[in-house]
Amino acid sequence: MSTLTEASTLPSELAWAEPIRVEMIVGSVRPGRFVPVVADWFVRHAGSRADLTVRTLDLAENPPDFAARIGAADARAPYGG
Template sequence: MATAPIRLAVIIGSVREGRFGPTVANWFARQAGDREDFAIDIVDLAEHPLPTVITTTPTAEGAQALGAVMPRIEAAEAFVVVTPEYNHSFPAALKNAIDWHNSQWHAKPVAFVSYGGLSGGLRAVEALRLVFAELHAVTIRDTVSFHGAWAQFGPDGEPVDPEGSTTAVKSLLDQLAWWAITLREGRERRPYVP
């Protein structure tokens, strides 16, 4: 029996000027795109600035941004969050995007690709695991992490030493696919009740 591709949202969590996130996210999306079991949607939070004040009536710009992001989060069956580490945690814009959604995360798997200095963004990932647990999402154990990320990629947007990162991506995607299919089948058989 053929299984429909997993709708995977790759979320770029940084919105800072001069950010490195698109380099990492685009590389990851190319890796995932080589597989037939994923259909990739890159959600760049910088392209859709969400309101920072949660109200029942957001501004026209905020409503437009929500209208661009919410259906994509809802449609996704799995997520990969690409995040840097800011002050031992993750970017405010990423937390804002997470908080604007709730049921859209329920019973879906979330994996992480992080980057940064010495820690490679791993402290941001640990903080995000707590947030996603509260949203009834399942976080994938294995991550892809780039320590000293700016030196890890060449001008072509590819890792200068691809062997380790390619192996890590394969492991992450294998686990993510297993959880996505398992949770898809679970939601189809019985709606998730938070």
């Protein structure tokens, strides 16, 4: 059984040409949240694998601009209906 910290040992015909990109999304934005501890643990362990590239998107630190995104969205029906 493999663990998160072990490098993948896939046969060469199954191995990816480049590392798989993983984006850890931290969705909790409330004060006193615990999730950064868990996210940091995951990123530390998954990031030690040669077959993964891991980044974190923390919505408390980088809140999305939903108003601009909604305003730019195309509200037309996709099939002309």
